Amino acid sequence: MDKDTNHVQQKRVPDLIIDDTDRKLLSALSEDSSQSYSDLGAIVHLSAPAVHERVKKMKAAGVITKATIDLDGAKIGRPFLAFIHVNYTGAAARENFAKLHEDADVEEIHSVAGDSCLLIKARCTDAPALDRLLVRMREFGEVTNTKSHIVLTTLLERGPQAELG
Numbered sequence: 001m002d003k004d005t006n007h008v009q010q011k012r013v014p015d016l017i018i019d020d021t022d023r024k025l026l027s028a029l030s031e032d033s034s035q036s037y038s039d040l041g042a043i044v045h046l047s048a049p050a051v052h053e054r055v056k057k058m059k060a061a062g063v064i065t066k067a068t069i070d071l072d073g074a075k076i077g078r079p080f081l082a083f084i085h086v087n088y089t090g091a092a093a094r095e096n097f098a099k100l101h102e103d104a105d106v107e108e109i110h111s112v113a114g115d116s117c118l119l120i121k122a123r124c125t126d127a128p129a130l131d132r133l134l135v136r137m138r139e140f141g142e143v144t145n146t147k148s149h150i151v152l153t154t155l156l157e158r159g160p161q162a163e164l165g
Contacts, residue, residue: 016061018162021046025054026063026162033067073123078105080124081151084134085116086143093141094118100140105133116147 018026024044028035037048037055044051058064073079086097097118100106108121120137124130134146 016057016063018058018063022054022058022063023162023164025051026058029055029064029067030159030162033069077125078123080126080130081154082122082124082130083149083151084118084120084122084137085147085149086118086120086137087115087145088117088140089142089144093143096140097137100137103133103136105129 021044025040028040028043037051040055041048041051046054055064073081088094088097094111094117097109097120100109100120105122105124106120107123108119110119111117112119122130122133124133130148130150134148137143137146
């Protein structure tokens with residue numbers, strides 16, 4: 001017996017084609033992910049079980065990656081929002097910056113093209129907290145410079161939109 005039978009075959013999820021109904025569902029879920037399948041069905045004119053099946057397929061295909069809540073930064077003690085452009089040299093610095101995911105002040109870390117190497121979104125308690133974050137970042141590698149943009153007012157903040165232009 002040469003055949004290896006000690007593995008479990010992984011079920012392959014077929015590529016999912018997102019139609020207009022799926023986009024309406026995604027849009028409604030992105031507004032409020034706690035809506036019932038019945039309420040979502042009323043929006044897209046489908047039964048609750050049909051909506052449940054579509055959502056299940058979108059989760060399996062990785063279209064829906066998680067359901068979450070939005071927090072008001074000011075009301076939870078983090079009213080100070082900044083975007084930090086970082087430039088560095090050396091290959092190890094990028095990996096070190098990935099460790100910032102452990103820092104509660106850091107919301108997003110993006111490797112970017114253009115005038116900066118990284119763009120970091122930070123939400124802190126105040127300016128001294130941002131200063132402490134910048135000091136920690138300079139310890140990660142050969143940081144050549146940082147430029148911080150302090151947010152005065154947020155006019156729009158949202159994730160990807162399912163509806164096509």
